[in-house]
Amino acid sequence: MLQIYNTLSRTKEVFRPLQEGHVGMYVCGPTVYGDAHLGHARPAITFDLLYRYLTYLGYKVRYVRNITDVGHLEHDADEGEDKIAKKARLEQLEPMEVVQYYTNRYHRDMQALNVLPPSIEPHASGHIIEQIAFVQKILDHGYAYVSNGSVYMDVEKFAKDFPYGKLSGRNLQDIVTETRELDGQDEKKHSYDFALWKKAAPEHIMHWPSPWSEGFPGWHMECSAMGTKYLGEQFDIHGGGMDLMFPHHEAEIAQSCAALGHDTVHYWMHNNMITINGKKMGKSYNNFITLEQFFRGEHELLSKPFSPMTIRFFILQAHYRSTVDFSSEALEAAEKGLQRMQEAYARLLKIQPSAASDQQSAELASTLRQRCQEAMDDDLSSQLVISELFESARTINTIWDGKGTISEADLRELRETWKTFAIDILGLELEGNDAGNEKQTAAYKGAVDLLLQMRLEAKQAKDWTTSDRIRNQLTALGFQIKDQKDGFEWTL
Ligand code: ZN
Numbered sequence: 001m002l003q004i005y006n007t008l009s010r011t012k013e014v015f016r017p018l019q020e021g022h023v024g025m026y027v028c029g030p031t032v033y034g035d036a037h038l039g040h041a042r043p044a045i046t047f048d049l050l051y052r053y054l055t056y057l058g059y060k061v062r063y064v065r066n067i068t069d070v071g072h073l074e075h076d077a078d079e080g081e082d083k084i085a086k087k088a089r090l091e092q093l094e095p096m097e098v099v100q101y102y103t104n105r106y107h108r109d110m111q112a113l114n115v116l117p118p119s120i121e122p123h124a125s126g127h128i129i130e131q132i133a134f135v136q137k138i139l140d141h142g143y144a145y146v147s148n149g150s151v152y153m154d155v156e157k158f159a160k161d162f163p164y165g166k167l168s169g170r171n172l173q174d175i176v177t178e179t180r181e182l183d184g185q186d187e188k189k190h191s192y193d194f195a196l197w198k199k200a201a202p203e204h205i206m207h208w209p210s211p212w213s214e215g216f217p218g219w220h221m222e223c224s225a226m227g228t229k230y231l232g233e234q235f236d237i238h239g240g241g242m243d244l245m246f247p248h249h250e251a252e253i254a255q256s257c258a259a260l261g262h263d264t265v266h267y268w269m270h271n272n273m274i275t276i277n278g279k280k281m282g283k284s285y286n287n288f289i290t291l292e293q294f295f296r297g298e299h300e301l302l303s304k305p306f307s308p309m310t311i312r313f314f315i316l317q318a319h320y321r322s323t324v325d326f327s328s329e330a331l332e333a334a335e336k337g338l339q340r341m342q343e344a345y346a347r348l349l350k351i352q353p354s355a356a357s358d359q360q361s362a363e364l365a366s367t368l369r370q371r372c373q374e375a376m377d378d379d380l381s382s383q384l385v386i387s388e389l390f391e392s393a394r395t396i397n398t399i400w401d402g403k404g405t406i407s408e409a410d411l412r413e414l415r416e417t418w419k420t421f422a423i424d425i426l427g428l429e430l431e432g433n434d435a436g437n438e439k440q441t442a443a444y445k446g447a448v449d450l451l452l453q454m455r456l457e458a459k460q461a462k463d464w465t466t467s468d469r470i471r472n473q474l475t476a477l478g479f480q481i482k483d484q485k486d487g488f489e490w491t492l
Helices: 038-056 083-091 095-112 124-140 155-161 172-178 221-231 242-260 291-296 308-316 328-350 359-377 382-400 408-425 434-460 464-476
Strands: 003-006 011-014 022-027 060-065 144-147 150-153 195-199 215-217 235-241 265-271 274-276 324-326 480-484 487-491
Touching: 003 265, 022 038, 022 221, 038 060, 038 095, 038 235, 038 265, 038 274, 038 291, 038 308, 038 408, 060 221, 083 095, 095 291, 124 144, 124 150, 124 195, 124 215, 124 221, 124 242, 150 242, 155 172, 155 242, 215 221, 221 235, 221 242, 235 242, 242 265, 291 308, 308 324, 308 328, 308 382, 324 328, 328 382, 328 408, 359 382, 359 408, 382 408, 434 464, 434 487, 464 480
Parallel strands: 022 060, 022 235, 235 265, 274 324
Antiparallel strands: 003 011, 144 150, 150 195, 195 215, 480 487
16 A cells, blocks of 8 residues: 655555546646756656556556746745746846746756646746635635735734644744845734735836736745645645745645635645755755756766666656755766666566476566566655666576566566566556667668668669669668678678
């Protein structure tokens, strides 16, 4: 039975969906004002792993991952400039051009990492009406107030009726000391009150009409509005990076309780952070390495390019709740590990079965699937699945070396288990292995041979137009063709 660690209860809980056979899952997606970096890859891969595993377990999953394209301000507070508006101003673009450009690039990077697209990918800017309705509900219930055209959450009032800070384990006093004094504090009753709706300053280029002002929603509001719109007033899983726990997710809980009178989320899941050479990723360290830079090897901290699959494998080698420290050496080790897996899988596909399995093979075939499943059931322990597969590679290599035997049924079971766990659930592309390459090479050689055979036949039929055309085209593509007495030879 699948157990997942619920950040809210701080324990591993047996996963029981609200509706039998169905799972609703919401994950906070990117703010699209720049290229995706390693910090974006981790939540995307973590919740892709969960999505794939739930699907394997037979659930029908509705996976919502949003695009934040309005309201995420610099400094992550209520003041400051919208990140997308700022980019649009600097580059003289429409904000939606910025959004589309980086959304496309995000999709490209996610596809390279073999991250499956979510079922629904709603944009915050496309759900302004829902957000206004959500703010209105909070106002109607008396947990928010209007001040100078903006609407703020009345945190003190809310905290009298509901626990505030329960997700991140904070109390109001902690939050008071943590909250920095920023401009516009005079609009709020308390520094910890957060914006549900902001009146737009005259220079602000993204704004919509509302009952309170021409303005835009607070960042936290989009996830409350879109989560409940697509998954209902109560849904199973809400995920995101640990850095979103406070204030973002804490604020979401408060908004939902204030508007609906109850929590919306059953299981809160958070992936841990990635450090780079022991340091947090941050502007001050200049160590935001984009995924594209990884794929091309274009950053001073990288020794060489690293393939998307190496990045994926590197992230899955750690449990999602552990920290991961990135370094070029660690990635080189992950690259070797992935190659070992690809080699083992290629051998597994090529091994010939014997009449019977020896003891080692029989034992492996009868236990591997269960052990991989137990690892996944234990709070998505992808790192344990990987070590089970590595362990099984030893037996595969023994058979490959002719020192072991495996029956046809056991071989089929092992192949299926590898396919299920390595390819379908971990999402690793193992087909780019030498078995795949050999197949491709054979197909390509066959195609060139076929063309030259057709040229030979054309020549014999004195069809010089066709024979010259084939020769000239192949030569233009870089092939060298040598005619021989009764055939041909070619090289590239
Ligand atoms: Zn969110």
